[in-house]
Amino acid sequence: MSSELHQPLVRAQGITKKFGGFIALHQVDLDIAPGERVGLIGPNGSGKSTLVNCISGMLKIDEGNIFLTGNNITSLAPHARVHAGIARSFQIPRPFKSMTVLENIRVILNFSGEQRREASDKKSNEDKAIEILSGVGLLQKKDSLSGSLTQVEMRKLELARAMSANPRLLIADEALAGLSGTEVDEVLQLIMGMKAQGVSVLMIEHIMSAVMKFSERLVVLVAGNKIADGNPQEVISNPEVVKAYLGE
Ligand SMILES: Nc1ncnc2c1ncn2[C@@H]1O[C@H](COP(=O)(O)OP(=O)(O)O)[C@@H](O)[C@H]1O
Numbered sequence: 497m498s499s500e501l502h503q504p505l506v507r508a509q510g511i512t513k514k515f516g517g518f519i520a521l522h523q524v525d526l527d528i529a530p531g532e533r534v535g536l537i538g539p540n541g542s543g544k545s546t547l548v549n550c551i552s553g554m555l556k557i558d559e560g561n562i563f564l565t566g567n568n569i570t571s572l573a574p575h576a577r578v579h580a581g582i583a584r585s586f587q588i589p590r591p592f593k594s595m596t597v598l599e600n601i602r603v604i605l606n607f608s609g610e611q612r613r614e615a616s617d618k619k620s621n622e623d624k625a626i627e628i629l630s631g632v633g634l635l636q637k638k639d640s641l642s643g644s645l646t647q648v649e650m651r652k653l654e655l656a657r658a659m660s661a662n663p664r665l666l667i668a669d670e671a672l673a674g675l676s677g678t679e680v681d682e683v684l685q686l687i688m689g690m691k692a693q694g695v696s697v698l699m700i701e702h703i704m705s706a707v708m709k710f711s712e713r714l715v716v717l718v719a720g721n722k723i724a725d726g727n728p729q730e731v732i733s734n735p736e737v738v739k740a741y742l743g744e
């Protein structure tokens with residue numbers, strides 16, 4: 497066995513996913529190192545969401561395996577993967593609009609605590625919730641109803657909820673969609689800051705300036721096949737990648 501230091505956090509190996517007779521993913525491999533920021537791009541319908549849904553367990557794969565720090569998690573249910581450290585903002589139920597911002601974080605912290613069979617320590621959960629909310633700049637909104645938040649505040653709350661599950665991998669599928677220019681920068685900074693907390697991030701994004709700022713490694717899917725994986729600058733100048741985007 498290799499040591500945990502050198503093995504990837506997540507290894508998706510030979511992932512094939514079919515919808516009926518349609519092959520949405522064809523033998524896709526993807527490794528994510530601890531703390532690494534990986535960008536995932538590709539034309540619409542190329543299989544990006546399908547791939548992250550396979551990693552988070554929302555979709556069952558037809559062929560291949562998914563490993564988390566060397567353990568095969570291919571047959572683990574989505575909620576078990578959350579507890580193993582894979583958080584996808586859409587996977588955790590969306591914020592409850594009739595709860596306050598603080599309550600939305602508390603329910604996840606309480607639930608995580610129960611799952612780990614730890615003594616439920618309300619005071620430390622409260623402190624933790626405050627810490628997470630101030631990390632995303634939502635502390636002043638803690639007593640507001642989630643339903644009253646603006647779009648960018650809602651996006652920050654979704655990130656805060658994902659972080660409350662104490663993830664090792666955060667999956668952000670178009671987390672910047674629909675935001676204005678300054679809001680994009682703001683949420684991107686928050687997502688990029690997760691590296692400092694040791695969290696790996698897999699980000700699907702269409703805004704190329706954000707992708708290039710974010711990615712330490714860039715992966716390209718076209719029609720269910722991985723056509724490039726590596727240094728972002730090299731990947732976007734790869735002729736096959738350029739060709740794939742010409743039709744867009
Ligand atoms: N649940 C599903 N049932 C049938 N086809 C699906 C399903 N989900 C995705 N697809 C198809 O698989 C392909 C990849 O979709 P998706 O992963 O959502 O693409 P992307 O996120 O790259 O835009 C598309 O052709 C889409 O229509």
Ligand SMILES: [Mg+2]
Binds near residue numbers: 544545546
């Ligand atoms: Mg998608």
